[in-house]
Structure formats: C-alpha cells, structure tokens
Amino acid sequence: MKRMRRYVRNNAVPLALLAPAVMIILVVVLLPLIFSFYTGFTNYRLIRPESLWDFIGLRNYARVLTDADFWAALWRTVLFLTVALNLEMLLGLCLALMVNRITWGQRTMRTIMMFPMMFSPILVGFQFKYMFNDTIGVVNNALQSLGLSQKAIPFLVDRWLAFGSIAFAEIWMSTSIFAILILAGLFAMPRDPIEAARVDGCTSWQVFRHITLPFLMPFIYIAMTIRSLDVARAYDIVDVMTGGGPAGRTELLWTLIARTAYDDARMGRANAMAYVSILLSIFFTWFFFRKLMAARQHLGAF
Amino acid sequence: MAEVSLRKVIKRYGQMEVVHGIDLEIAHNEFVVLVGPSGCGKSTTLRMIAGLEEISDGEIAIGGKVVNRLPPRQRNISMVFQNYALYPHMTVRENLGFSLKIAGKAREEIDRAADEAAQILGLTPYMDRTPGELSGGQRQRVAMGRAIVRHPDVFLFDEPLSNLDAKLRSQMRIEIKKLHQTVATTVVYVTHDQVEAMTLADRIVIMRDGHIVQTGTPLDVFERPVNTFVATFIGSPAMNLVDGMAEGGAIRLSDNVRVPLPHGFAALAEGQRVTFGFRADNLMPLGHGLAETGEVATLELPVSLAEPLGAETLLLAEIAGKEVQAKMMHPRPVSPGEVLKFQLALDYCHLFDAESGVRLERKRDHGTD
Amino acid sequence: MSRGQRDFLIWVATFLVMLAICIPGLWVVLSAFRPNGEILTKPAVWIPRDLSFDNFRAIFGLGDNVVGIPVGSYFWNSAVISVTSTVVAVTIGMSGGYAFARYRFPGKSSAFLWLMLSRTVPGIALSLPLFILWSWTGLIDTKLGVIIVYTAINVPFTIWLTEGFFRQVPRDLSEAAQIDGCTPWQAFWKVEFPLAKSGIASAAIFAFLTSWNEYALASQLTRSTDSKTLPVGLMDFTAQFTIDWAGMSAMAVIIIIPALILTFLVQKHLIAGLTFGGVKG
Ligand SMILES: Nc1ncnc2c1ncn2[C@@H]1O[C@H](COP(=O)(O)OP(=O)(O)OP(=O)(O)O)[C@@H](O)[C@H]1O
Ligand SMILES: [Mg+2]
Numbered sequence: 001m002k003r004m005r006r007y008v009r010n011n012a013v014p015l016a017l018l019a020p021a022v023m024i025i026l027v028v029v030l031l032p033l034i035f036s037f038y039t040g041f042t043n044y045r046l047i048r049p050e051s052l053w054d055f056i057g058l059r060n061y062a063r064v065l066t067d068a069d070f071w072a073a074l075w076r077t078v079l080f081l082t083v084a085l086n087l088e089m090l091l092g093l094c095l096a097l098m099v100n101r102i103t104w105g106q107r108t109m110r111t112i113m114m115f116p117m118m119f120s121p122i123l124v125g126f127q128f129k130y131m132f133n134d135t136i137g138v139v140n141n142a143l144q145s146l147g148l149s150q151k152a153i154p155f156l157v158d159r160w161l162a163f164g165s166i167a168f169a170e171i172w173m174s175t176s177i178f179a180i181l182i183l184a185g186l187f188a189m190p191r192d193p194i195e196a197a198r199v200d201g202c203t204s205w206q207v208f209r210h211i212t213l214p215f216l217m218p219f220i221y222i223a224m225t226i227r228s229l230d231v232a233r234a235y236d237i238v239d240v241m242t243g244g245g246p247a248g249r250t251e252l253l254w255t256l257i258a259r260t261a262y263d264d265a266r267m268g269r270a271n272a273m274a275y276v277s278i279l280l281s282i283f284f285t286w287f288f289f290r291k292l293m294a295a296r297q298h299l300g301a302f
Numbered sequence: 303m304a305e306v307s308l309r310k311v312i313k314r315y316g317q318m319e320v321v322h323g324i325d326l327e328i329a330h331n332e333f334v335v336l337v338g339p340s341g342c343g344k345s346t347t348l349r350m351i352a353g354l355e356e357i358s359d360g361e362i363a364i365g366g367k368v369v370n371r372l373p374p375r376q377r378n379i380s381m382v383f384q385n386y387a388l389y390p391h392m393t394v395r396e397n398l399g400f401s402l403k404i405a406g407k408a409r410e411e412i413d414r415a416a417d418e419a420a421q422i423l424g425l426t427p428y429m430d431r432t433p434g435e436l437s438g439g440q441r442q443r444v445a446m447g448r449a450i451v452r453h454p455d456v457f458l459f460d461e462p463l464s465n466l467d468a469k470l471r472s473q474m475r476i477e478i479k480k481l482h483q484t485v486a487t488t489v490v491y492v493t494h495d496q497v498e499a500m501t502l503a504d505r506i507v508i509m510r511d512g513h514i515v516q517t518g519t520p521l522d523v524f525e526r527p528v529n530t531f532v533a534t535f536i537g538s539p540a541m542n543l544v545d546g547m548a549e550g551g552a553i554r555l556s557d558n559v560r561v562p563l564p565h566g567f568a569a570l571a572e573g574q575r576v577t578f579g580f581r582a583d584n585l586m587p588l589g590h591g592l593a594e595t596g597e598v599a600t601l602e603l604p605v606s607l608a609e610p611l612g613a614e615t616l617l618l619a620e621i622a623g624k625e626v627q628a629k630m631m632h633p634r635p636v637s638p639g640e641v642l643k644f645q646l647a648l649d650y651c652h653l654f655d656a657e658s659g660v661r662l663e664r665k666r667d668h669g670t671d
Numbered sequence: 672m673s674r675g676q677r678d679f680l681i682w683v684a685t686f687l688v689m690l691a692i693c694i695p696g697l698w699v700v701l702s703a704f705r706p707n708g709e710i711l712t713k714p715a716v717w718i719p720r721d722l723s724f725d726n727f728r729a730i731f732g733l734g735d736n737v738v739g740i741p742v743g744s745y746f747w748n749s750a751v752i753s754v755t756s757t758v759v760a761v762t763i764g765m766s767g768g769y770a771f772a773r774y775r776f777p778g779k780s781s782a783f784l785w786l787m788l789s790r791t792v793p794g795i796a797l798s799l800p801l802f803i804l805w806s807w808t809g810l811i812d813t814k815l816g817v818i819i820v821y822t823a824i825n826v827p828f829t830i831w832l833t834e835g836f837f838r839q840v841p842r843d844l845s846e847a848a849q850i851d852g853c854t855p856w857q858a859f860w861k862v863e864f865p866l867a868k869s870g871i872a873s874a875a876i877f878a879f880l881t882s883w884n885e886y887a888l889a890s891q892l893t894r895s896t897d898s899k900t901l902p903v904g905l906m907d908f909t910a911q912f913t914i915d916w917a918g919m920s921a922m923a924v925i926i927i928i929p930a931l932i933l934t935f936l937v938q939k940h941l942i943a944g945l946t947f948g949g950v951k952g
Contacts, residue, residue, distance in 0.1 A: 007777065017770035020763040021786065021826050028823030029789045032800035039800070046803075098685045102678070111938055112689040115696060118930035120884030122902045123923050127699050130916055136711050138698055172695060180941070229828065232793030236886040236902075254795045254887075261799050262891075274796035281791040289787070354846050375852040387847035391865045401851035404861075448851070 033278075036271040044268040046261075051268075060272040069248060070256065070273065074280075077253040080163070081231055081284065084170045088227070089220060091171065092178025099179070100186045110183070117176045121233045125240030128169040132156055132241075159249045162242050166250060169237050178223045185219030186212075221292035228284035232277070253277045304365045304455030304488045305330050306351060312359035313346050313512075321346055322512045323360065328505075333482055333489045335499040337535070338509035344492040345460055347509070351490060352458050353377050365455055380449035381458040385465065386441050388433035394420070394444050395429040401452045419447040422484070423477075439470045446478070450485055457482075459491040463498065475501055496536050500524070508532050530659040533579050533652065539616070541579050542626035545656060548574045553653075556622030561599045564648040566664025575656035582616065582627040584647040591631035596649035603628075603644055608636040619644065696927075703727070703920035710916050726921035742922060744896045745904035750929075752814055752900060753882040756821035760878045763822065764829025765871060769859075771830065772837035783830075790827035794887035802891045812894045820888055825878040832877070836870030837863065869940035876937050883930055901926045 008015060040061070043054040064070050099109050119127070131138050132155035143149040155165045189212065197207045235254035238244060244255035251259075254277060261270035306328040313321035321343045328334045336344045349355040351362055353374035361368050369377050380401075388397050396403075398416035407415075420426045423443040433441055442462060449457055462478075463471045479502055482489055493499055499506050500520045508515045508523060508531075516528045527533035533541040546555040548570040553561045555578060563570060570576070588600070591614075603619040608630075615633035618625050619642070628644060636642070653662045702710055704722045730742045771783055801820060802811065810816030840863050848858035864871075886902040893899045901922070908919040934941070 011774070011776040014770040014774035014776050017766045021767035021830060024763065024819070024823045025786065025789050025826060028820050029792055029797065032797060032804055033792065035804060036800035095688065098681065098688065102682050102685055104682065109685060109689055111935060112693060114934060114938065115693055118880060118927060118934050119696065120886065120902045120926055122886040122905060123926060126905065126919060126923065127695055131695060131698065136916070229790045232795065235793065235795050254793055257795050267799060270799055274799060277793050277796050281793055282788055285788065285791045352850060374849040375854065379850060381847065381850045383843045383847060385841060385843060387841065387843040389844060389862055404852040404857065
C-alpha cells in the first residue's frame with residue numbers, strides 16, 4: 001500500500017495523463033471480460049436471468065472443447081486468417097511497389113488504392129453477396145453472357161467456393177491497408193543503400209531482395225499487427241454473406257459464438273468460446289508485435 | 303544584477319546520484335564555461351539552472367533569489383540547445399519573436415526586437431524562411447537570436463557549436479565572444495571542447511563524474527592543473543605523463559632517461575613515486591625552438607613518427623616505452639627511428655603524486671640545493 | 672524495350688489494377704441509381720437504361736414507392752456517435768500517447784502492451800457481456816452506450832499512433848518553449864501539438880472510420896431508431912427471404928460518401944502519419 005502510494009506520487013503526471021485511457025478500457029473491456037469469464041462457468045441463458053447463479057464449473061469449456069463443430073470452426077478460422085493475411089500482404093506489397101514506381105498521377109493512384117479501406121465490412125459483405133449471388137450476381141451473369149459457364153455457379157453455397165468468396169471479400173477490403181503501410185515504408189526508404197548496391201553490381205531483384213525488403217519488414221509487421229488487431233471484423237462479412245451457412249459450412253469462430261449466444265441463447269457457452277477467440281487474436285497480435293520489435297531493432301542497426 | 307549561485311547542488315535520478323553537491327559562484331556578467339568528459343553532469347547542471355531538471359538537494363539562486371521552485375519561464379533566462387530546438391513550423395521571424403508573443407507584447411514591439419536581433423546576427427535576409435530551409439550555421443544563429451531577444455539575466459548554452467564543422471565553429475566562437483561583449487550578460491556555457499573553453503571563458507569549471515575538479519581562469523587551469531585529469535584534459539595536445547621515481551636529486555623515468563629535479567622539489571623523498579608531466583611545447587629538438595632562459599634538461603630520444611603541420615612538426619618520441627609528444631619549430635624532415643637530442647624546459651614541468659594524481663606544489667626554497 | 676516504354680507499361684498495368692479494385696464498389700454505386708426491376712431481370716441488363724435518384728428518394732420517404740426505413744435517423748445517429756467517440760478517443764488517446772512518449776515510469780512497456788492487447792478482443796466476444804452489462808445499467812439502445820464503447824476501442828490505436836508522433840518531436844522543443852516563457856500546457860499546444868498534427872489527423876481518421884463502419888457491437892447494443900447506426904440499418908433491407916438490392920445500394924452510397932470525403936481530405940496526412948508514427952525511433 002505504501003509502495004503503491006509512493007509509486008503514484010513519483011509518477012503523478014504520466015499516470016494522470018493515462019488515467020482516462022485506462023479507465024475507459026477498464027470499464028468497456030476489462031470489466032465485461034471479467035464478467036464473461038465468470039459466466040463461462042455458469043449455465044447462463046439470456047431468457048432465464050436466475051441461471052446466472054447456476055454455477056457449473058468447467059462444463060462449458062468441456063462441452064466446447066469436445067464439440068466437433070467448434071474445432072471445425074476454429075481450424076477454419078485459423079486457415080482463413082493465414083490465407084487472408086498472407087495474400088493481403090503479398091498483394092499489398094505488389095500494389096505498393098507498383099504505385100511507388102510510377103511518377104505521373106501517383107497521388108491519384110494512391111487515393112484510388114485507399115478506396116476499399118473506407119468500406120464498412122458489412123457493406124463489403126453485402127457488396128460481394130450481391131455480386132456473387134447465383135441468380136442476379138454480376139459475376140455469374142458475366143460468366144454466362146461470355147459463355148464461360150452454362151449454369152449459375154453456387155459461389156455462396158458450395159463449401160470451398162463460399163470459403164473462397166468470403167476470403168476474396170476480406171482480401172479486397174484489407175489489402176489496401178497493407179499497401180498503404182508498405183508504401184509509407186517505401187517513401188521513408190533512404191536512397192543511399194539502394195544506390196550503393198547498384199554500384200556494387202546488384203541486379204534489380206538482388207536490390208529488392210537484400211536492401212528494399214529488409215527495410216520494409218518492420219512496415220510489413222506493423223501492417224500485420226494492425227490487421228490482426230481487427231481481424232475479427234471478418235465476422236461482419238461472413239455474417240452477411242453466408243451467415244456461417246449453409247449448414248455451418250463457412251462457420252468461423254466468431255459467427256459460431258454469435259449463434260450460440262443469440263440464437264441458442266447459451267451465453268455461458270458462448271463466453272467460453274469467446275475466450276478461445278480472444279486468445280487466438282492475442283496470439284496473432286503478439287506474434288507480429290514481437291516480430292515488429294525485432295525488426296525495428298534490426299533496422300536501428302542499419 | 304544577475305549572479306548565479308549553486309550551493310551544494312545535488313541531482314539524483316532515482317537512487318543514482320549524478321551530481322554530487324556542487325558549489326559555484328558566478329559573478330554578474332561573467333562568462334563561465336563548464337567542461338568535462340561526456341556524462342560528467344554538465345548538461346544536468348545547466349538544466350538545473352534553467353529549471354528543466356528538478357534540483358534534488360541544495361539550492362540555486364539567480365540574482366540573489368532562490369529559484370529552486372520556479373519554473374523555467376519565471377527565471378528570466380534563455381538557453382541555446384545543442385540541436386538548436388528551433389520550432390520547425392515557424393518562420394525565423396516567428397521563432398525570434400515567440401517569447402515576446404507569449405509574454406503578450408505588442409506586434410510592433412515583437413517585430414522590432416526580432417529585426418534588431420536579426421540585424422546583430424546577420425539573419426535579415428532569412429526572416430521568412432522556416433528552419434528547415436537554413437544551413438547549420440544559420441540555424442545556430444537563429445537559436446542565439448531567439449536567446450537574445452528576451453534580454454535575459456542569464457544566457458545558458460549547451461554545446462551550441464558541436465554540430466558545426468571546424469571552420470564554422472571557430473567563426474561562431476568569435477561571434478559568441480563578441481555577442482557577450484555587446485550584450486553584457488551572465489553566461490554559463492557547456493562544452494566538452496577544451497579549445498572553446500579556453501578561448502571563451504572568463505572562468506573555466508572543470509567537472510568529472512559529477513564533481514567540480516577545478517575552477518579558475520583559462521591560464522590558471524592551463525598552467526596550474528590541480529591533478530593529472532585536468533592536466534591531460536586542458537591543452538592540446540594533451541600533457542605528456544610519464545611515471546618515474548625520485549632518485550639522487552633526479553627523476554628516473556627509465557633506465558637510461560633521467561631528468562634533474564626541477565626547482566622547488568628538493569624536498570622530494572628518495573624513492574618517492576611520481577608522475578612527471580610536461581607539454582609538447584616544452585620538449586623540442588635542440589636548435590628547433592626553445593629559446594628558453596630557465597633550466598633545461600637534455601634528453602636523447604628515438605622518434606617514432608613525425609606529423610608535419612606546416613609551421614611546426616609534431617614528433618612522437620619514446621620514453622621508457624611510452625610515447626610522448628614533442629614539437630619541432632622550423633621543421634626539417636625527420637625519419638622514423640632517428641634519435642634526436644631534445645631539450646626539456648624544466649620550469650614548465652609538473653610533478654604529480656603517483657597515487658592520487660594530485661599536483662605537487664613547488665616550494666620556494668631555492669637555497670637548499 | 673526502352674525505359675520510357677517500360678514505365679508506360681507499368682503505368683498502364685497499375686491503372687488497370689486500380690480499376691479492377693474499384694469495380695466492385697462502382698458496381699454497387701451504379702446499382703444505387705437503377706431500379707430493382709432492372710437489376711433483377713434475367714438475362715442481365717448490362718447497359719443501364721434507367722438511371723435516377725428514385726432509390727434515394729424512396730429511402731428518404733420522398734418518392735412514390737416509400738421504403739419504411741428511417742435512414743435519416745440512422746445517419747444522424749451514426750454521425751453523432753462517430754464524431755463524438757472520435758473526438759473523445761483522440762483526446763484521451765493523445766494524452767495517453769503523450770505520457771508514453773515523454774515520461775519514464777516503471778511498468779511502462781507492459782502497460783503499453785496491455786493497452787494494445789485490449790484492442791484485440793473481437794467485437795463479438797465483447798458484445799456478449801457488454802450486452803448484459805449495458806442492459807443492467809440502461810445504456811443499452813442509447814447513443815451514449817455506443818459512444819462509450821467506440822471510444823474505448825479506438826483509444827489503444829490512437830495511443831499507438833500519437834505516441835510514435837510525439838516521440839518524433841524532439842523533447843528540447845518543449846523545453847525551449849518553456850524557457851521562452853510558456854507554461855507546459857502552452858508549450859504543448861503551441862509547439863508539440865502542431866508538429867504532431869499529421870499523426871493526430873491520421874489517428875482521427877482511423878478512429879472515425881472504425882466507428883462509422885462498426886457493425887458487430889452496434890448490432891447487439893442498438894435496437895431502436897434512436898440509436899441504430901447506418902451499418903446496422905443496412906440490415907433493415909433484408910427480409911426473411913428477399914433483399915431490396917436497389918435500396919440497399921443507395922444506402923451503401925450514403926454510408927460511403929462521408930467516409931470518402933473525410934479520407935480524401937486527410938489523405939496527405941495519412942501517409943505521413945503512418946510513415947513516422949509507427950516505425951521510427
Ligand atoms: N533522465 C536520466 N535518468 C537517469 N540518468 C540520467 C538521465 N539523464 C542523464 N543521466 C545520467 O546523468 C549523467 C550526466 O549526464 P549529463 O547529460 O549531464 O552529461 P554531460 O556532461 O552533459 O555529457 P555530454 O557531454 O555527453 O552531453 C550521465 O551519466 C547520464 O547517464
Ligand atoms: Mg550534455
């Protein structure tokens with residue numbers, strides 16, 4: 001207690017500056033998480049408030065961890081994240097390199113590039129649901145008009161096609177974040193090392209591989225970190241495009257949680273699952289954050 | 303009247319004490335330079351005077367008033383930072399006038415003061431540029447201009463010239479000196495460049511590890527360094543130090559190099575270990591300089607390297623396996639390995655206690671030897 | 672192939688890629704101006720024959736066929752919620768970012784990490800307990816309830832961006848200002864704030880876009896016309912088995928436009944903001 005008081009007195013100014021931020025996060029994030037941690041051990045159902053006190057120990061977790069649907073959703077989520085993040089990174093890198101190369105009209109291109117960033121995920125979901133629709137969708141219409149396909153392709157119904165469509169939407173939405181951050185890195189890149197490498201006889205590819213790319217790594221990790229902060233926005237897309245269906249074939253962890261909580265009204269079990277999803281997010285963020293710190297240190301030695 | 307007094311000033315960062323009870327009295331209009339190796343606490347001391355750093359213990363007074371609890375803005379000081387700290391989003395004019403604007407002065411008055419400062423420092427053509435569009439020297443001038451606009455009681459400088467190249471540095475050194483003569487103000491100037499210290503200071507304060515080692519006029523500290531640290535720190539090239547031992551009225555530096563005891567050291571006990579110190583200017587080859595009338599010792603030393611500087615040549619000679627620097631006036635070519643006859647002006651040599659490094663005083667007892 | 676030719680090819684390729692990126696969005700925008708009949712016919716009508724503002728009139732209740740969706744209220748709710756939460760989050764986050772950039776205190780780096788991790792909690796995971804807690808406290812289905820939540824989820828990223836920026840502003844500028852006669856408060860507003868402006872601007876735009884576009888939380892925390900935001904309102908167009916695509920497209924345009932305008936206004940700061948905020952130092 002005394003140590004606490006001394007700590008506060010010695011650091012009064014920074015603590016005061018941080019207090020509002022910490023306070024609001026305690027109220028909006030930590031407090032609810034503690035609460036949901038508790039309900040994870042109860043048989044809480046929304047429709048029966050008294051069930052909040054129905055303590056059932058680890059039964060929810062046991063149920064969740066033995067539930068095949070849960071594991072399927074979890075693996076699908078991990079697969080989804082891995083595929084989406086990597087493709088976004090690669091495409092973003094290409095976009096950034098292209099935009100960086102051109103001089104005429106670069107500002108305009110840059111602005112166009114940021115276009116998808118402004119779209120609400122839910123809007124993106126609807127947009128692609130609309131485009132991939134098997135009767136009125138522009139994609140199917142185009143394929144049929146061009147004679148590339150006889151009958152409508154069930155983009156949002158077939159297991160893998162639906163997964164691909166969702167990933168496509170997600171990638172469309174988020175690639176520009178990578179592109180913009182990597183472009184920022186390219187702008188910040190000093191010219192001397194590149195010129196020195198040219199003089200040393202490197203080919204363009206070698207310059208890219210040994211000079212540009214290492215310099216860009218921290219920016220790539222920043223983009224990864226920022227993205228993994230809100231990967232769960234993909235929930236909106238999936239919820240709109242397929243709702244996890246048909247028959248749970250595109251269920252991601254987040255849609256499964258929502259269904260368990262609101263449709264089945266099993267709050268306790270949903271909260272148990274939510275904790276798994278939180279750990280997953282934290283893992284992704286932490287993983288890239290660590291890489292970022294390492295890359296930063298490496299860059300500092302440049 | 304703005305004299306600055308530091309009384310038993312202590313600075314601690316957490317548990318670590320970095321300035322250990324400094325006492326210093328700076329007179330009105332005095333130009334005091336704090337020198338010392340990196341990390342010795344010069345900036346910390348200066349920043350405590352400025353009010354940017356809290357004083358852990360002791361007291362600082364400006365113009366007789368204790369300022370320990372006053373924020374910087376109430377101390378009527380101005381400061382030139384090492385990196386100039388110009389406001390990048392303001393033009394030169396706005397930079398110069400900023401302090402007056404904050405003080406709520408009228409527009410015309412601000413402009414007049416800014417113009418006047420620009421006039422003194424030759425900044426008039428650049429008034430509407432931002433700091434990013436200025437050269438290093440011009441930035442430095444703006445920083446000084448910003449300081450003089452306020453007519454402060456005390457000027458504080460923290461290594462203001464260390465980011466300039468050698469030529470600009472000597473030029474700005476002169477300008478600072480002139481500035482001090484035109485706008486007579488108390489100045490505390492921090493540097494780790496002893497040349498700057500020697501040329502600018504009315505009084506030099508030499509610091510080491512958070513202590514003041516010596517205070518005195520430039521000549522004082524050059525001629526009478528209190529210990530080997532000051533002796534090697536002040537003066538360029540650094541003073542040569544060779545370990546030796548008092549033996550039969552002479553100092554034995556090595557088996558074959560002996561130097562007669564200089565005047566005033568007759569009382570040295572036989573066998574006492576000392577450090578023998580002399581500057582390059584006082585060790586010269588026979589016939590190349592040293593038109594001295596005082597006591598002179600002659601030594602034969604091998605030369606390992608010659609560095610011609612034009613008017614003179616710096617020689618690296620060897621005593622007891624240790625390299626010492628010597629100077630050669632009216633130089634002639636010297637080849638490495640050549641053995642030359644050197645003359646050493648004993649009146650300018652120093653003896654330091656081998657243990658503590660403290661300089662041994664000459665006794666005025668000519669008669670005894 | 673000459674250098675000029677190659678540059679030209681790269682330009683054309685870039686342009687085509689950009690065009691491809693825009694097509695999905697543009698298709699929706701185009702649909703907003705076409706009647707449902709034309710959109711839904713089979714075989715598809717490729718060249719629009721009937722462009723009009725009818726869909727917009729309909730959702731604002733002005734035209735002949737009225738859609739019973741209070742888009743005006745949703746827009747107002749979205750605007751109030753996004754603007755308020757952005758302003759508050761940037762203020763709070765800036766103060767936190769400043770503390771991290773300028774002060775040393777024990778536990779600093781772990782505090783930073785924890786604040787960042789708080790942002791990783793998926794909206795859906797947060798919405799379950801918030802839904803219950805907000806029902807108990809009466810914050811459910813109010814704009815205030817959503818504003819509080821959005822502020823909290825925007826604070827960590829704002830701290831991150833502004834911290835990087837304040838770290839870029841040399842400490843001695845503030846000290847110089849204080850010696851020039853400023854109080855620490857004045858020194859902040861006159862020197863440090865203007866210099867960190869791009870960082871703060873990009874933090875603000877990110878916060879705004881997050882709030883403006885958020886769905887997972889809002890869909891659980893709002894129910895009525897008084898608090899529903901535009902993304903939640905978009906769901907009104909979906910009935911059990913049918914979707915009013917034309918109306919929905921019109922509403923999509925309404926959602927995009929403010930975001931578009933704001934992003935263009937600050938896009939210069941955005942690149943600068945991201946370059947210097949994140950990595951350096
Ligand atoms: N904020 C701080 N926290 C802890 N220790 C510090 C802090 N600032 C300085 N020090 C320590 O105090 C000592 C004195 O620092 P100071 O900056 O005064 O040195 P200096 O003499 O100005 O050196 P230089 O010539 O390199 O500028 C150093 O050992 C430094 O490590
Ligand atoms: Mg210093």
